[in-house]
Amino acid sequence: MSFKKILVANRGEIAVRIIRAAKELGIRTVAVYSEVDRNSLHLQFADEAVCIGPAPSQESYLNIPQIISAALITGVEAIHPGYGFLAENAKFAEICESHKISFIGPNSQTITKMGDKIEARRIMKHAGIPIIPGSTKPVESLKDALRIIEKIDYPIIIKAAAGGGGKGVRIVWSRDKLERALEVASAEANASFKNPTLYIERYLHEPRHIEIQILADNYGNVIHLGERECSIQHRHQKLIEESPSPAVDDRLRAKMGEAALKAAKAVKYSNVGTVEFLLDKSKNFYFIEMNTRIQVEHPVTETVTGIDLVKEQILLASGKKIRSQFSKKDINLRGHAIECRINATDPDNGFSPCSGKIHSLILPSGIGVRIDTHLYPGYTVPPNYDSLIAKIITYGLTREEAIARMKRALEECVIEGIKTTIPFHQKVLTHDAFKKGEIHTHFLPYVINV
Amino acid sequence: MDLKRINRLITIMEEENLAELEIEDEDFKVKIAKPQAGSIIESKSSTHKSKVLSTKKIPIKKFEGKEVFKLTSPMVGFFYLSQTPRSPHYVNVGDKVLPTQIVCAIEVMGVVNEIEAKVAGKIKKILVEDGQPVEYGQPLFLIEPEEKEK
Numbered sequence: 306m307s308f309k310k311i312l313v314a315n316r317g318e319i320a321v322r323i324i325r326a327a328k329e330l331g332i333r334t335v336a337v338y339s340e341v342d343r344n345s346l347h348l349q350f351a352d353e354a355v356c357i358g359p360a361p362s363q364e365s366y367l368n369i370p371q372i373i374s375a376a377l378i379t380g381v382e383a384i385h386p387g388y389g390f391l392a393e394n395a396k397f398a399e400i401c402e403s404h405k406i407s408f409i410g411p412n413s414q415t416i417t418k419m420g421d422k423i424e425a426r427r428i429m430k431h432a433g434i435p436i437i438p439g440s441t442k443p444v445e446s447l448k449d450a451l452r453i454i455e456k457i458d459y460p461i462i463i464k465a466a467a468g469g470g471g472k473g474v475r476i477v478w479s480r481d482k483l484e485r486a487l488e489v490a491s492a493e494a495n496a497s498f499k500n501p502t503l504y505i506e507r508y509l510h511e512p513r514h515i516e517i518q519i520l521a522d523n524y525g526n527v528i529h530l531g532e533r534e535c536s537i538q539h540r541h542q543k544l545i546e547e548s549p550s551p552a553v554d555d556r557l558r559a560k561m562g563e564a565a566l567k568a569a570k571a572v573k574y575s576n577v578g579t580v581e582f583l584l585d586k587s588k589n590f591y592f593i594e595m596n597t598r599i600q601v602e603h604p605v606t607e608t609v610t611g612i613d614l615v616k617e618q619i620l621l622a623s624g625k626k627i628r629s630q631f632s633k634k635d636i637n638l639r640g641h642a643i644e645c646r647i648n649a650t651d652p653d654n655g656f657s658p659c660s661g662k663i664h665s666l667i668l669p670s671g672i673g674v675r676i677d678t679h680l681y682p683g684y685t686v687p688p689n690y691d692s693l694i695a696k697i698i699t700y701g702l703t704r705e706e707a708i709a710r711m712k713r714a715l716e717e718c719v720i721e722g723i724k725t726t727i728p729f730h731q732k733v734l735t736h737d738a739f740k741k742g743e744i745h746t747h748f749l750p751y752v753i754n755v
Numbered sequence: 756m757d758l759k760r761i762n763r764l765i766t767i768m769e770e771e772n773l774a775e776l777e778i779e780d781e782d783f784k785v786k787i788a789k790p791q792a793g794s795i796i797e798s799k800s801s802t803h804k805s806k807v808l809s810t811k812k813i814p815i816k817k818f819e820g821k822e823v824f825k826l827t828s829p830m831v832g833f834f835y836l837s838q839t840p841r842s843p844h845y846v847n848v849g850d851k852v853l854p855t856q857i858v859c860a861i862e863v864m865g866v867v868n869e870i871e872a873k874v875a876g877k878i879k880k881i882l883v884e885d886g887q888p889v890e891y892g893q894p895l896f897l898i899e900p901e902e903k904e905k
Contacts, residue, residue, distance in 0.1 A: 340892060356890040357831055371891065374831040374863040378888030404864070489773075496774055655769055 307623045308332050308382045311409070313351065314372050315387030318679045318696060319599070320347035323385045326615035335379045337372060339365035341687045346679040353379055360689045366390045369397050376406050383407035383622060385615075389691060392598040393420055393469075409622040411576050411597050418572055419595045423466045423504045429592045432571035434564050437583065437591040439506035447484055450505055454483075457507040463487060465494035466502035468594075471541030473497060476508055511745035512583040514538065515550055515590065517565035518606045519578050520617055522627045527569045529562040530610050531638045533602055536744045537733060539656055544726065545733060546602035547643040548609050551704060551742025552584060561590055568595060577618045583746075601646065604677060604698045608642035640700055641707040645715065645730040647678075647695040649686045652729035652753065660688035664722040669714035673700040673707075686723055694725070704742065708734055729753060761785060818897050824874050826896040828889045832863040836885045850878045851901075858896060861889065876900040 310333040313323045320336060324347060327334045336351035341360035348354040355375040358365035365371065367390055376384055384401055386392040386409065398413035410416070419425050427441050438457045443466060444450050454461055463486055465473030473494030475486040487503065495501035514535045521527040534550030535543040553561070565580040572595070579600050582590040603614045612631065621627070650656040666682045678695035686694060697714050701707030712734050715727055729752075733739050736752050764787060768776050775788040816825045828834070836844045836859055846858045852872040860867045880897040883889055 355831055356892050358891045365891075370863050370866075371831045375890070377864065378831065378833060493774065 307625070308407070308619065310335065310352075310379070310381045311383045311385055311619065312337065312372075312376045312379065312381040313347065313385050313387065314366070315385070315390055315392075316342055316345060316347060316366060316679075316690065318677045318693065319387040319601075320345075321350060321679050322677055323387060323615055324350045326613060326619060327385075329613075330616055330619060332619065335375065335381055337366075337375050339689075341689060344684070346681060346684070355379060360687065362390065362689065366690075369394075369400060372397075373400055373404060373406070376401075377404065381406065383409055383619070385409040385619065386598065388598050388601055393596070395420060407622050409576070409618055411574055411578065415572050415574055416597050419597050421466055422464060422468050422594055423502070425594055426504070426592070428571055429568055432567055434568050434571075434592045435590060437506040437509065437593065440504045442504075443502045444487070444505050447487065450483060450487060453505050457505075460508040462506050462508040463490045463503055464506065465490065465498060465500070466504055467494065467498035467500040469498075473503070474541065509583055509585050509591075511747050512585050513550065513552055513744065514543075514581065514746050515553060515561065515584045516579045516581040516596075516600075517561055518603070518614070519565055519569050519574070519580060520612075520614075520621070520627055520631070521569050521574045521576060521578065522621050523575050523624060524626055525570075525573070526627045527566050527574065528627060528631055528636070529565050530606050530612065530614075530636060531558060532561060533605055534744070535602060536746050537739075537748055538746050539749055543602060544646050544648075545643065545730065546605050547641065547704070547707070548605040549638045549641065551744075552588070557588060557590075564590070564592070568592065576621050577614055601693065601696070602644055604675060604696060605642040605644045608675065608698055608700050609638040609640060610636055611639070612636075640702045641704045642698055642700050643704075643707045643711050644696055644698045645711060646693055646726065647697060647718075647720070647730075648692040648726045649694050649723050650692045650726055651724040652726050653724075656726070658688065658692045659724045660686045661723045662686075663720060665719060666721070667717065667719035668695070669697065669717035671714075671717075673710050674698070674714050675700075680720070694720075705740075708740065761787070816897065818879055818899075821879075821899055823879055823897045823899050824876065825894045826858070826870075826873055826898060828861060828891060828893045828895055829870070830861055830863055830868060831890050832861040832868070832888070834883045834885070834887050834889045834895065835860040835862065835867075836881070838867075846872075846878050848878050848881060852876060852878060852898065870895070872896075872898060874898055874900050 312335040313320050324334045334351040336347045336354040337357045338348055339358055339360050357371040357375055358368050391397040395413040395416040398408040398416055401408040426436050430436050440453045460478045463475040473490050475490040477483050477486045491501040515532050517532050518530040532550050532553050533546050533548045535546040537545035568580045579596040581593045583593055584590045607614055649659050651659055662685045668676050675698040680694055699707050699710040699714055701710050715731055733752050777786040816823055853875050856872045857869045858872045859870050876898040879899045882894050
């Protein structure tokens, strides 16, 4: 049974992306929007649109009763949550389930398990997947922390159990800074997630962030679609992603892929998901977390595999099996893809957000260039939401070609009216270490002053 | 105000990646907070019990040459003119209403929310048919406000 009509509970480029996938599948779409998004592109592309509240996310895109109500009045069979907002909200998934609306993603129990990072670590350790040495229980006191640090030594990283987006994260290099770091991290975790629970891991020196994309159907079949390297980050926010990773060869890919499949099976995962690992300099990899949603950087995997992940998401949620042509031997990573996130932020000013009107807009095109965006000339970027305004993805037969093409694309790109991350990307792409593929998650300070 | 000091505090906030900072000493007290776009916080306006909600804005509009208030929907749901299909309408065109008077109900996820008139006046027009879906901000009624003291 395939869906006839779905609601897209998101905005911006990902809402546009999801509507495109639905259209190609012949599925009607309902967009939801806040008052400030009245002139947003996703409304234009959808078959129907429902205003769900005023600008603040808490009153619109995070407002569960309004979104469910919009689904009920439009009679949709499923809701696609996109990423961010309600995408990893187990309660929302549960409410959808109780209203007989399919949540396009895994079930609410899986989201709950993977949303609790301590629980996720425990499950993965139990399944035999390497995790970063550290706590497998909540750290509730200084004494707890000291007991763990005795085994793993400084530097350590404190993280929030309900974590995400770098909130509640602190790196501690010595004993004298520990107590205060625990206090601040706990307060921040409580403010961001209403949950002060923390855990501790050994802090790895300049690791790479490598993640494996998986596809799972409702019948226990799971496949992986290779890796993405997302090491270029600013405060745990990814800025450049690529596939394949310059650090991963066929053997390591097979090993990491196997671990990701094991991770998915350990939680009886269904739908599209990502298993994130850190890779150290000796090529040891460690599970860090599992993301139970479509990710911002999914287009690099789509580019090298030729598989439309959002379409697969919708089909899997409607009960389809993984297609037989996706069997292992047919999925090769062909060529190389890179994505640069164009954010409305000022890289010369600590990546602080910039909102405002786009006076003129010229988007790059030509061979091997894909743009995912909700921008149009005259559009005003509101200050209320995430700063991502466009993603440029380039393809090349080799990494060199993909980089050269990205440089060319960034040069063609004109976004007038607001500051963007384009100048930052241009710096990274010409950096020697980046060109050699010698990157890691602490790479940024080598390129720019942050 | 010591702007330099505030700037320094903002820098600390950025460096420590804090969402909020509050400092108080003898002659100085300041609280700085960043807006948290996209942060996952439960909506305060979640409605699980039936309760009376009212709109924030009351836009003014011209109707038949007179200035009227446009009462808009504060939520997404099904619009009802009466409490149950058999009970009489809350209001009809021509009725006089008080600001706290219930004029309609909106059903959200099976929960009925009664909507107040917000202004004192006369119902000039009902813009939505009984049982129809409405979105946030959708005009529901035109109400001719009562003349203020003459």
